Amino acid sequence: MLRSAAPPAGPTGLAARSSRALLSPWFRLGLLVALLAGAAATVLAVRPERLLAGGWPPQLSGGAAVVLFAVAYGLCTAAFVPRPILNLAAGALFGSPFGTAAAVAGTVLGSGISFGLGRLLGQDALRPLLRGRWLTAADRQLSRHGFRSMLAIRLFPGVPFAAANYCAAVSRMGWAPFLLATGIGSVPNTAAYVIAGSHASAPTSPAFLAAMAFIGVTGLAAVVVAWRKRGHARA
Structure with a gap:
């Protein structure tokens, strides 16, 4: 009788097993959790929102300053710095027009970073856990109607920004609908905060x-919508 070949032993077999372990969904999920915890700890220690607001390099001006701020905004957003403070x-720093452009660009960048991390490191481990009527319905809505769903989420500030990014990453929503809906839906509320920041010296x-x-x-409006949704869910 022919016997199946034994798994390779030695350094080659050990390397193969190590590679499979490193690429496993749960290892990647653990890496994602570690990255997010490290980002949160860094935010608490460094407080980058204070640097952005009060310690911006004075030698930077014009378009270069706006672009650099948008990049810093995106990184800070991915590290859980509250967006209203950044807006x-x-x-x-830049006034209403350029400030809004920088904030929206940073919002899309930060959303893309979070979405990419969630899709690469968390989706495979978390999708099998999407059980229950509410979770499957939310996943189905995001997967089938990605642009419309994400646009509604961005227009109403009731859903936490980071939570929406990672929920979308776990679903089967595409990159293009996610980023486009984020860019369009974030404009009104972002612009309002930017305008408030540009006129903070004249609160009247x-x-x-x-x-x-x-x-x-x-x-x-977000509170009212959430309250009505909760009532429908109970019914």
């Missing part, structure tokens, strides 16, 4: 009051 800093100005009113109305 206010963008307005204070019409522009500042209008921006704060818009932020308040959208926040209230």
Whole structure:
């Protein structure tokens, strides 16, 4: 009787097993958790939002400063720095038009970084855990109607920014719908914060009051929508 060949022994077999272990879904998920924990710890220690708002290099100006700020904004967003603080800093540093452009570009960049990390390191391990009516329905909505779903999430500030990025990464949503919906849907609320930041020195100005009113109305709308969704879910 022919016997199946034994698995290779020695350095070659050990290297193959190590490679499989390193590429396993759960190892990659652990790596993602470690990266996110390290990013959060770095934010707490360094407080980059303070550097962006008050310690921006004075020798930088013009388009180079806007581009560098957008890159720094994206990295800070991926490391869980709250976006409202960064948006206010963008307005204070560059004014409304250029500040909004830098903030939106940074938002898309940070979203892409988070989406890529979640898709590469977390999707394979987490997708088998999507059980239950609510989770499967949310996954189906994001996978089949990615652009429309993400656009609605970005327009209403009730859903945490980072959570939306990683939920979309675990779903089967494509890159293009995710980034396009993020860019379009983030404009209104981002612009409102940037305008508020650019007029922070004049809190009684019409522009500042209008921006704060818009932020308040959208926040209230998000609460109402979440409350109604919760009622429907209970029903």
